[in-house]
Amino acid sequence: MKILVIGGGGREHALVWKIAQSPLLTKLYCAPGNPGTALLAENLPIGVDQLDKLLEFAYKNKIDLTVVGPEQPLSLGIVDLFESHGLKVFGPSQKAAFIEGSKAFSKDLMRKYDVPTAAYGVFTDKTEAEAFIKSTGAPIVVKADGLAAGKGVIIAQTCQEAVEAVNDMLSGNAFGAAGSRVVIEEFLTGEEASFLVITDGRKIIPLASAQDHKAIFDGDKGPNTGGMGAYSPAPVVTKEIHEKAMELVIKPTVEGMAAEGRPYRGVLYAGLMVKDGEVKTLEFNARFGDPECQPLLMRMKSDIVPVLLAVADADLADSEIEWHDKAAVCVVMASEGYPGDYAKGDEISGLDMVADIDDLYVFHAGTAAKNGTCVTNGGRVLGVTALGSTVAAAIKNAYKGVSSITWRGLQYRSDIGKKALER
Numbered sequence: 001m002k003i004l005v006i007g008g009g010g011r012e013h014a015l016v017w018k019i020a021q022s023p024l025l026t027k028l029y030c031a032p033g034n035p036g037t038a039l040l041a042e043n044l045p046i047g048v049d050q051l052d053k054l055l056e057f058a059y060k061n062k063i064d065l066t067v068v069g070p071e072q073p074l075s076l077g078i079v080d081l082f083e084s085h086g087l088k089v090f091g092p093s094q095k096a097a098f099i100e101g102s103k104a105f106s107k108d109l110m111r112k113y114d115v116p117t118a119a120y121g122v123f124t125d126k127t128e129a130e131a132f133i134k135s136t137g138a139p140i141v142v143k144a145d146g147l148a149a150g151k152g153v154i155i156a157q158t159c160q161e162a163v164e165a166v167n168d169m170l171s172g173n174a175f176g177a178a179g180s181r182v183v184i185e186e187f188l189t190g191e192e193a194s195f196l197v198i199t200d201g202r203k204i205i206p207l208a209s210a211q212d213h214k215a216i217f218d219g220d221k222g223p224n225t226g227g228m229g230a231y232s233p234a235p236v237v238t239k240e241i242h243e244k245a246m247e248l249v250i251k252p253t254v255e256g257m258a259a260e261g262r263p264y265r266g267v268l269y270a271g272l273m274v275k276d277g278e279v280k281t282l283e284f285n286a287r288f289g290d291p292e293c294q295p296l297l298m299r300m301k302s303d304i305v306p307v308l309l310a311v312a313d314a315d316l317a318d319s320e321i322e323w324h325d326k327a328a329v330c331v332v333m334a335s336e337g338y339p340g341d342y343a344k345g346d347e348i349s350g351l352d353m354v355a356d357i358d359d360l361y362v363f364h365a366g367t368a369a370k371n372g373t374c375v376t377n378g379g380r381v382l383g384v385t386a387l388g389s390t391v392a393a394a395i396k397n398a399y400k401g402v403s404s405i406t407w408r409g410l411q412y413r414s415d416i417g418k419k420a421l422e423r
């Protein structure tokens with residue numbers, strides 16, 4: 001089979017790494033990919049939003065399966081476009097990806113189908129938003145309705161801060177059109193978990209549990225990022241929490257999407273807040289999480305290709321996914337300044353040193369090749385991912401890799417996985 005992976009981050013390197021192990025594969029492409037995917041696939045110089053060029057390539061080269069990593073092409077309707085040309089593709093349709101593309105839509109869906117989530121209001125008017133903020137009180141959460149590359153969520157500690165965030169968004173200064181409508185919601189406390197499933201719209205296969213680390217600094221301090229590290233399994237997802245997530249969150253959502261005429265096929269990612277044995281839904285994503293995808297795919301024992309293909313064919317009935325017993329931990333190494341403006345072009349050294357460490361793989365995200373070296377080219381640069389017989393052993397192995405790699409100004413969290421150890 002000829003397979004095309006769309007995207008160029010750590011998630012897509014992990015997908016390429018896993019797909020490359022499939023005996024069903026004959027040729028693998030990645031668009032646009034990165035220097036890491038180039039080791040396993042042929043990179044194509046096509047951006048994730050160049051839908052016509054991606055279609056032309058897949059059509060001419062008779063690609064048997066296209067796997068879409070990021071949200072942007074999904075929201076632009078890549079799945080609908082490919083399918084209308086008879087091409088198989090893994091991912092939700094444009095209408096289904098709206099569950100991530102509009103936070104207002106996703107909150108209204110949750111309300112309609114009784115999915116537990118924070119109390120909220122949706123606003124386009126500043127005065128009404130301000131009244132809601134005053135009546136709710138702080139801390140309070142302000143979210144841009146549309147896609148904002150993971151940056152559209154403001155946790156406001158005071159009502160004043162919340163009102164300013166709303167004004168910034170509604171006046172179009174922050175996040176452009178994505179912020180022309182805002183969701184304002186109750187601030188939830190507890191421990192977060194990333195709960196991902198694969199579904200064909202009927203059958204649902206839960207993936208192993210995982211936990212992300214959103215904040216930039218140790219101890220969950222500082223601004224939120226796309227994710228500074230992740231591990232799997234996540235002990236916060238006990239058997240009871242797993243059942244509740246499936247029964248109260250995932251099943252009604254998959255059924256609700258079908259009832260709304262938006263049948264969901266692909267990965268559905270629920271960001272959960274767990275507290276006192278109860279779950280509430282923070283958000284839905286229409287794709288694999290990044291970095292969660294990296295530890296998850298390292299733990300996946302089954303060949304992923306038949307599963308992806310079955311979803312593209314809307315027939316998961318005979319599919320199952322097996323997992324390795326080992327734990328996996330991913331530590332993200334980021335550029336100086338991230339998640340704000342960050343440096344680029346710094347030479348990365350030590351990648352050759354880690355190549356021999358057992359049960360460890362370095363997934364590339366924001367890297368570029370330059371004169372035979374590898375340089376930084378994004379906020380999140382590498383995902384150093386390791387297996388271990390326990391989470392503690394996986395943490396030790398991952399940080400062994402991290403300590404061998406360096407560049408000017410690099411930053412990473414030194415407490416990835418600590419919450420799992422505390423349980």
Ligand code: AMP
Pocket residue numbers: 118141143150153155185186187188189192214224271282283
């Ligand atoms: P979202 O993109 O909606 O998941 O928001 C990104 C991050 O913001 C989440 O992972 C949480 O850390 C935080 N967050 C979002 N909504 C809330 C909420 N209602 N209460 C507390 N934290 C939240």
Ligand code: GLY
Pocket residue numbers: 150212226227285288289290291292
């Ligand atoms: N790591 C969070 C996300 O992928 O949205």
